[in-house]
Amino acid sequence: MLVMRSLTDTQARFFETVAETVTPEVASLDAARRARLLAIVDDALLDRQPSVRRQLGTFLSVIRLAPLVRYGRSFDRLDGARRTAVLRWFESCPVALLRKGFWGLKALVFMGYYGQPEHWAEIGYAPDFDGRPGVRRA
């Protein structure tokens, strides 16, 4: 288990929970790739202002607790469909701050997952310094 420098252990574990809904493939990552995901996110957060890390920590708490109002349970105790519904609400939320917060959180998950070259093959991305043989296909 990777210790993140930018988030507390509790926040980091909850970030992983959210990440599994944002990118379902995260749920089946082995320990090494999961650690790399968190390390990429950690580096990105450490490069930014400390206020960004504080805001992310607060926003993770908001996501965790918000479902209590509607479902009577915290986010991590919901099933997959309800987790998705909660995040869809945040994505289109009329409160701009929450909508933008979710966009930022989602971007971090994507950075951690798609930023790993080990995942490129799964999506068919195969860059080559010499791309000339691959230019004409159709």
Place this chain on the structure above:
Amino acid sequence: MHEHSYDIVIIGSGAGGGAVAKELAPLAAAGRRIAVLEWGAKLADDAYTGREVEMARQLYFDSGGVLTKDRTLTMAYGRAYGGSTVVYTGTSLTIPEEVVRRWDVPGIEAEDLARRSAKYLAENNVHLLDEEELNDNNRLFRDGCAALGYRVQQFPINVKGCRSSSLCNLGCPNSAKQGTHRVQLPAAEAAGVEVITNCRVTRVGEGSCEAVVADPGFGLPTTWEAGEHRVRAKVVVVCGGAVNSSALLLRSGFGSALPNLGRYLTLHPALILVGEHPHPISNFHGHPKSFYCDHFWESERFLLETCMYFPFTTSKNLIGFGAEHSELMRAFPRLQMILVLAIDPALPANRVVLDRDGEPVVDYTMGPEVLDSLHRSMVASARIFFAAGAARVHAPAGATFFIDRRDADRVEELIPRSRVVPGKISVASAHLMGGCRMGRSAADSVTDGWGRVHGARGLYVADSALFPRASEINPYVTVMALADRAAEHIRTNAGELLAS
């Protein structure tokens, strides 16, 4: 505090700083001391790995994801030996006459900028790629535009020995792109100009500047010791880009005499759309940006360009998440991409300010006219995808995640204006302009048409911060043309400016 003394200091080494350095190199060859102070690192040729997260971290501010104050837009601008010319795609256009007229800056004539631009087009080996070098992603865009009767043109680009890696925005791994790191800076250094990397200028004044050198943990070692430096110079040329040039002058106290400093920032807010074809196409091999459509330039105030981005950048620009998002990402080899650029108005409220720590904050709001342009551009792009044969289209403001081909004639209805919501759709900018706009006096601008800061002797700006309004095209050639003017003015007046 380390002390240095130069005749001329140039802050920044991108399109502006690189051009100024080369144009002033004859003065260095004649014995004048000239230094370029560059915040970013210089990478060894074999350090360009093409790995997205790693390269973005080394070549861009905040990995290319600097957020505006209201967090509705991310900005990508370079920090490296060569500045943003290391990470652009090399598309090389000369500013249209109509735009120069709209700029309305005394002394700035379209013919003059065209003549200077032509010099850099030649210097940077700008040319059109041959038909066999164009990949499907680009040809499908051209063919789709043509089928719809939209005006489409090929981008001239500045490469030499391009091997079609498609990794331009992560720094060319084949040294093919002719940015200032390959052309102007080496030429300037050969003539005696010093380039100091990893050197952040914190304050500037008439006749001096202060800087901090720090090892970023990557790149080649720099020539100055880590720590604080004071640099005396008879002429200072600020070329840090729209955000950092404005911030540097604000931090240095010029804001009180120059009320327009930092203002009139324009960004060409941009969106990425994808169309999925029923079969694989060539997209991530080949130059990513070969065509543009300016059909809607005057009528709807947007441009369309071909583009091809990397997995993370692509993923964050798609709307949504979860299974359908993953499904689209797994279609990567079948994706055609279009970048749309809104031509935004120059407004005084859109500006660079400083936070409590003196760091720049971009206070920018996308107004209704920009959101209208983004909306219309999504509709036009969807039509191009379908005209090119796409099976389905993903539009950031689409009513559904995918718009299927059988609904191609309903794109107006399926991409409603009401869904163009800042903070939900992913809007980015790589064309940052203004903040130190040229004009007549301090009452309407920050510099004159030569880039001289009003009321400050020996202090120039020579980068995209000078633009009084958007360039309405990819801006780097215009930056070089304006930098060429600033350098000419310094050369012509060197006797007076550099007198002891």
